[in-house]
Amino acid sequence: MNRELMSYKGIKLILALISVITMIQSICIVFQAKWLSDIISSLFAGHSLSSVSHQIIYFAMAFTARYALSLLIKRRAYRFAQKTGTRLREQMMAKLFQLGPAFVRREGTGNLVTLVLEGISQVKTFIELILPRMSSMGITPVVILAVVFIENRTSGVILLVTMPILIVFMILLGLAAQKKMDLQWSAYQTLSNHFVDSLRGIETLKFLGLSKKHGTSIKRVSEKYRTMTMGTLRLAFLSSFALDFFTMLSVATVAVMLGLQLINGEIFLNSALMILILAPEYFLPVRELGADYHATLNGKEAAEAIQSIIDVPIEQKKKNLFSLSKWDENSELTLNKVSVFREEEGKMSLNCINLSVKGFKKVGIIGESGAGKSTLIDILSGFMTPSEGEIKLSENEHSLTSLTHEAWRKHITYIPQTPYIFSQSVLDNVRFYKPNASVAEVEKALEQAGLAELVEGFPDGIKEQIGNGGRMMSGGQEQRIALARAFLCQRPIILLDEPTAHLDIETEYELKETMMSLFNHKLVFFATHRLHWMKQMDYIIVLNQGKIIEEGTLDNLLNKKGEFHKLIQSQLEGLE
Numbered sequence: 001m002n003r004e005l006m007s008y009k010g011i012k013l014i015l016a017l018i019s020v021i022t023m024i025q026s027i028c029i030v031f032q033a034k035w036l037s038d039i040i041s042s043l044f045a046g047h048s049l050s051s052v053s054h055q056i057i058y059f060a061m062a063f064t065a066r067y068a069l070s071l072l073i074k075r076r077a078y079r080f081a082q083k084t085g086t087r088l089r090e091q092m093m094a095k096l097f098q099l100g101p102a103f104v105r106r107e108g109t110g111n112l113v114t115l116v117l118e119g120i121s122q123v124k125t126f127i128e129l130i131l132p133r134m135s136s137m138g139i140t141p142v143v144i145l146a147v148v149f150i151e152n153r154t155s156g157v158i159l160l161v162t163m164p165i166l167i168v169f170m171i172l173l174g175l176a177a178q179k180k181m182d183l184q185w186s187a188y189q190t191l192s193n194h195f196v197d198s199l200r201g202i203e204t205l206k207f208l209g210l211s212k213k214h215g216t217s218i219k220r221v222s223e224k225y226r227t228m229t230m231g232t233l234r235l236a237f238l239s240s241f242a243l244d245f246f247t248m249l250s251v252a253t254v255a256v257m258l259g260l261q262l263i264n265g266e267i268f269l270n271s272a273l274m275i276l277i278l279a280p281e282y283f284l285p286v287r288e289l290g291a292d293y294h295a296t297l298n299g300k301e302a303a304e305a306i307q308s309i310i311d312v313p314i315e316q317k318k319k320n321l322f323s324l325s326k327w328d329e330n331s332e333l334t335l336n337k338v339s340v341f342r343e344e345e346g347k348m349s350l351n352c353i354n355l356s357v358k359g360f361k362k363v364g365i366i367g368e369s370g371a372g373k374s375t376l377i378d379i380l381s382g383f384m385t386p387s388e389g390e391i392k393l394s395e396n397e398h399s400l401t402s403l404t405h406e407a408w409r410k411h412i413t414y415i416p417q418t419p420y421i422f423s424q425s426v427l428d429n430v431r432f433y434k435p436n437a438s439v440a441e442v443e444k445a446l447e448q449a450g451l452a453e454l455v456e457g458f459p460d461g462i463k464e465q466i467g468n469g470g471r472m473m474s475g476g477q478e479q480r481i482a483l484a485r486a487f488l489c490q491r492p493i494i495l496l497d498e499p500t501a502h503l504d505i506e507t508e509y510e511l512k513e514t515m516m517s518l519f520n521h522k523l524v525f526f527a528t529h530r531l532h533w534m535k536q537m538d539y540i541i542v543l544n545q546g547k548i549i550e551e552g553t554l555d556n557l558l559n560k561k562g563e564f565h566k567l568i569q570s571q572l573e574g575l576e
Helices: 011-044 050-107 109-151 153-200 202-207 211-263 269-310 373-381 426-430 439-448 452-456 475-489 505-518 531-536 554-560 563-571
Strands: 332-341 348-358 362-366 388-393 412-415 493-497 523-527 539-544 547-552
Touching (some): 011 269, 050 269, 109 269, 153 211, 153 269, 362 373, 362 531, 373 523, 412 475, 426 439, 426 475, 439 452, 439 505, 539 554, 539 563, 547 554, 547 563
Parallel strands (some): 362 539
Antiparallel strands (some): 332 348, 332 388
């Protein structure tokens, strides 16, 4: 039983309840064996069937009670597993929203999607199976062993000696299985990430003529996962066979000893039969635990992975010092020597960034790929905590180490390169930042985003299902959905991370007019490598290898003929 399992809400109560039911079930098993042995020995002695009718009724009652209690345990474990799985999914999704896209990119989209969908289901299976098995393992053998010792000490010693051998053997196999499972889980994560990345880039691969070549890569990753899975299954089958073999050997030893004692007249037939019936029941919890152990390894791995995400620390030291009632012309945001290190490489994504912005401005952030644009947007959006430096807001007397605060996030709208479209209606998708918005408000936002005519043409209008499983939207239409969300919520700060990078230039210019109307009377941070946007920016920041190498207005930067001018020349991009 791992640490994650014992940390779940309500686990102690459900374990206590299952343990009590398991104790009653174990007593039923004992009485079931006793009355069955009495019936057989009586019939063997020549008694009529009617003379043991009351024992048959008692046996039937014990038999029925045993399996009724077993069903009750399963139902309780199932309900707890469902509640815990739902709670884990909610906690994980909430944490992913807190950690933001930077964390998602680092962990891999495919891995996180797999955890949220399949991982939670595997955790439910793990909880549902492991709780009854652990309870029965700790209670049923003890009860049966006590009864066997009372009836026949020799048989009790045999059972007592063989159980530790089985447990040690199970532990050794479990350690080997865990190692195999770790390799399989790693291969599974790689396959998940590879699949999602391939799915996203399939059009590009086809356009470049690399789809067949990429198929070889997919085959290689899939084959690695298949090999790991088969290795785990082979070990599972081997351990099941070994457990069954040692169990049968132990029961056979008990049977031989009882046979010898019966011949010597040292034990009565009904007692011998009772012990012989109880012997397999004594080993049954161990066998069931061994059989289900491999079935729950995926769930155990998933539970650890999910809990590790939920436990990722969020900067909370100065949460009580943070305040931001509103953003207006007098509000000011200052970054002082802010740096971000890449953990895996030890390099800086941002290096000593100093920036001060006041009121409502449109700030352009430009630079080559890898210059640190997205990292800076992640810092400003509160999705990432800087490794070094401090952040100052005009309403706060104290400096902050990050902007990972709910009060800050309520003031911002984040528009990424590819907005996520939920498998819901247009209405629900636009309501993302403002769930209680009226239909009239949503329709106005759609009109402002230039989607009103398109949505009116849908068969179900504003209630038309879009996204996966619904009507598919083009890249430009998806970006307009994101703009409609921003128009609807009317938050004073907008952050854009390469919002038009995947669009053709015609679609981008169509969106430009709509986007500029959205930027009115707002603080805007616009990260892009398309320099024609800079003519509409009030202030421009040029990044290179994580450093601000130039900053100023468009005219100032053009007159300098520095790095900004070189970027324009290299891209051959006009500003009209």
